[in-house]
Amino acid sequence: MPDRLVVVGASLAGLRACEAARKAGFEGEVVLVGAEQHLPYDRPPLSKEFLAPASEAAATTLRTAEDLAEKGVELRLGVRATALTPSTDADRPGGTVTLEDGSGSSEELAYDALVVATGAHVRTLPDVPELAGLHYLRTLDDARAIEAALVDGARVVVIGAGFIGSEIASAGVKRGLDVTVVEADETPLRRAVGEQMGVRLAAVHDDAGTRLLRATTVARVLADADGKRVAGVELADGTTLAADLVVVGIGAAPTTDWLDGSGIELDPRDGGVVCDEHLATSVPGVYAAGDVAAWHNPLLGERQRLEHWTSAAEQGGAAGRNAVAAMSGQEGTAYATVPYFWSDWYDHRIQMVGWPRGEEVALFVDTEHPARWTALYREGDRLRGALTLNGQGVIMKFRARLMKGGDWQDAVAFAEQKTGPQVGLDQAREDR
Ligand code: FAD
Numbered sequence: 001m002p003d004r005l006v007v008v009g010a011s012l013a014g015l016r017a018c019e020a021a022r023k024a025g026f027e028g029e030v031v032l033v034g035a036e037q038h039l040p041y042d043r044p045p046l047s048k049e050f051l052a053p054a055s056e057a058a059a060t061t062l063r064t065a066e067d068l069a070e071k072g073v074e075l076r077l078g079v080r081a082t083a084l085t086p087s088t089d090a091d092r093p094g095g096t097v098t099l100e101d102g103s104g105s106s107e108e109l110a111y112d113a114l115v116v117a118t119g120a121h122v123r124t125l126p127d128v129p130e131l132a133g134l135h136y137l138r139t140l141d142d143a144r145a146i147e148a149a150l151v152d153g154a155r156v157v158v159i160g161a162g163f164i165g166s167e168i169a170s171a172g173v174k175r176g177l178d179v180t181v182v183e184a185d186e187t188p189l190r191r192a193v194g195e196q197m198g199v200r201l202a203a204v205h206d207d208a209g210t211r212l213l214r215a216t217t218v219a220r221v222l223a224d225a226d227g228k229r230v231a232g233v234e235l236a237d238g239t240t241l242a243a244d245l246v247v248v249g250i251g252a253a254p255t256t257d258w259l260d261g262s263g264i265e266l267d268p269r270d271g272g273v274v275c276d277e278h279l280a281t282s283v284p285g286v287y288a289a290g291d292v293a294a295w296h297n298p299l300l301g302e303r304q305r306l307e308h309w310t311s312a313a314e315q316g317g318a319a320g321r322n323a324v325a326a327m328s329g330q331e332g333t334a335y336a337t338v339p340y341f342w343s344d345w346y347d348h349r350i351q352m353v354g355w356p357r358g359e360e361v362a363l364f365v366d367t368e369h370p371a372r373w374t375a376l377y378r379e380g381d382r383l384r385g386a387l388t389l390n391g392q393g394v395i396m397k398f399r400a401r402l403m404k405g406g407d408w409q410d411a412v413a414f415a416e417q418k419t420g421p422q423v424g425l426d427q428a429r430e431d432r
Contacts (some may be wrong), residue, residue, distance in 0.1 A: 003028035003327045006097055006109060007320070008081045008258075009117030010034025012042065012309065013290025015062055016316030017115040017323070018073045026324040030073045031109065033099060035080040038140055039065060044309055046143035047164050048344050051150060051171035060140065078102065084114070084262040086283045093285030093326070113285045113323035116259070116273055117316060120252035120291040120307060125159070128221045133230035135247045137164055149245045150175055157181075157233050157243040159218055161188035161202070163343040163350075165249030169210050170345045179210050180241055182233065186215040194356040196425050197375050197387050200363075201350065204389070208346045221246060252307060254292040267294040272305040277334035279319040280326075287323045289315035298336040299403070300355070308341040338402040340395075349392060353399040354385030354406075362412065364419040374398075374419040376411055383411040394418045 005021050007014045010032050018030050034040070041060040050060065068075050079101045086095040096108045122136040135146050146168070150156070156172040158165045161183035172179040187198040205212040213235075220234040232242040254272045256264075265274040265282040272294030279287045279295055288295070290312035294305040306312075315335060322332030342351045348371060358379035366372040374394060377385040383406030386398035394414075401411055416422065 003112040004031065004110065005113050005323055006031045006033065006111035007115045007117055008033050008097065009119055010040050010077065011119055013312040013316035014117035015040040016313050017117060017289055017320030019071060020317040020320030021324045022071050024321050024324045031076060032073050033076045033079050033081055036139060037078045039063065041140055046140065047137055047167035050143050051147055051168065053175045081258050084259055086263060113327050115319045115323055116286065116288040116292055117290050118255040118292050121255050123251045123253055125248055131223050131230045132228055133245050134221060137168065137247060137249065146247060154244040155242055157241050157246045158249060160249035161212060162249055162251060166345050167343060168247050168249060173208055173210050181205065181210060181212045182216050182218055183212060183214050184217045193352060193387055194361060196361050204345055204348060256292060270305060278322050278332045279315060279335055285326060287319040289319035298334055299338060306339050308339060310340045311337055338399050340399055348389055350389055351391060351395040352385065352387045353395055354402045357384045362422055363425055364415040364421065365423050366420040374415045376415055378408050381408045382406045383408050391419065
């Protein structure tokens with residue numbers, strides 16, 4: 001009997017896990033199970049090129065069915081895992097996963113090793129009925145529906161000024177639509193980039209002509225007289241904003257409902273699957289990767305869960321390799337990373353490496369192109385993170401420095417040389 005690797009979640013991390021297993025020489029069965037009907041596809045374009053004016057609904061498929069068949073990956077699309085039952089034989093890790101394809105019948109699929117790559121799903125507003133014109137964005141189907149609703153003259157309200165909400169706002173503005181973003185915090189993206197740089201990123205919206213309402217909460221989503229279509233939102237102070245399209249971008253939560261009762265430990269902070277530095281979960285033979293995984297990052301010395309493309313891809317590969325190693329009794333390798341993400345707003349690219357931590361943020365601005373800047377985060381004499389606007393040429397150089405421990409003086413000298421002089425944060429605001 002050959003060994004069987006089952007990967008649950010047919011998106012970026014799951015795909016990379018399958019491919020890494022094959023690359024590592026695994027000759028057993030590889031089964032990739034995905035709840036969506038679509039072939040594995042890329043999500044970042046869904047809030048960018050896909051919504052851009054005159055976009056030809058950019059293709060986002062990552063691999064064709066033929067590619068996967070050639071690699072010996074058995075693809076089970078439109079199939080949801082509903083339970084995981086580990087084996088009770090302590091000498092032989094493995095178990096079964098219950099699968100349902102929507103036809104009413106279920107199947108028990110045995111695994112020798114399994115990778116949990118079920119990602120995340122959108123957080124929804126409580127107590128809001130389903131209405132035409134009210135959307136969330138996580139899947140290709142969501143993006144298609146939003147794209148179809150971004151019609152001439154549509155009044156758009158985006159709830160949440162996070163990265164995805166900001167990208168949707170950018171797409172609306174680029175189409176010449178009237179866009180209002182409602183953000184509960186006084187400073188958007190405070191957690192992702194810190195207070196000072198959150199203020200500076202918010203200014204990118206102001207400069208683009210997007211109305212960004214800070215420290216403002218939505219009390220109710222309003223429906224039309226028939227109660228079928230969205231009509232707008234009512235803010236906590238009673239003001240109403242009329243809208244033809246309301247898109248909610250208030251974050252995502254790890255998808256772990258199907259692991260209830262499996263014995264897999266979840267992080268009490270946000271429900272991610274707890275993993276060690278090898279991406280191994282608390283159940284032998286089960287690994288996790290991508291947005292769902294809360295793993296111990298040796299570079300940080302702490303557990304963290306990222307919702308970034310790069311870490312999902314890398315973790316998928318690492319989990320696939322380690323699952324294969326475990327099946328042949330080997331230990332595998334630890335996965336450590338300096339986090340990286342990007343986001344595209346209007347004609348700008350935002351990129352961040354590392355952690356928005358420390359006692360100081362230093363800002364360096366290109367004197368000829370003020371829309372090109374680098375912010376560095378200092379903790380003691382160490383660089384902890386770097387955030388750039390239109391700094392594609394330098395950002396990875398800071399990532400490399402962070403991987404080597406990040407000497408602060410060296411990072412400052414590099415930023416001065418490659419971006420421009422350091423400016424005070426207040427002065428930078430006045431000069432915008
Ligand atoms: P996901 O992509 O969430 O995939 C999980 C898959 O598992 C889904 O297909 C789901 O249907 C399936 N699944 C869930 N439960 C089950 C089950 N029980 N059984 C079977 N299948 C199941 N990151 C960046 O760094 N930069 C960006 O610019 C950027 N833009 C983004 C834009 C959008 C609109 C979105 C949604 C995300 C963006 N991201 C970006 C984040 C990035 O796309 C994610 O980090 C990445 O997709 C995570 O991959 P994943 O495979 O872990 O999970």
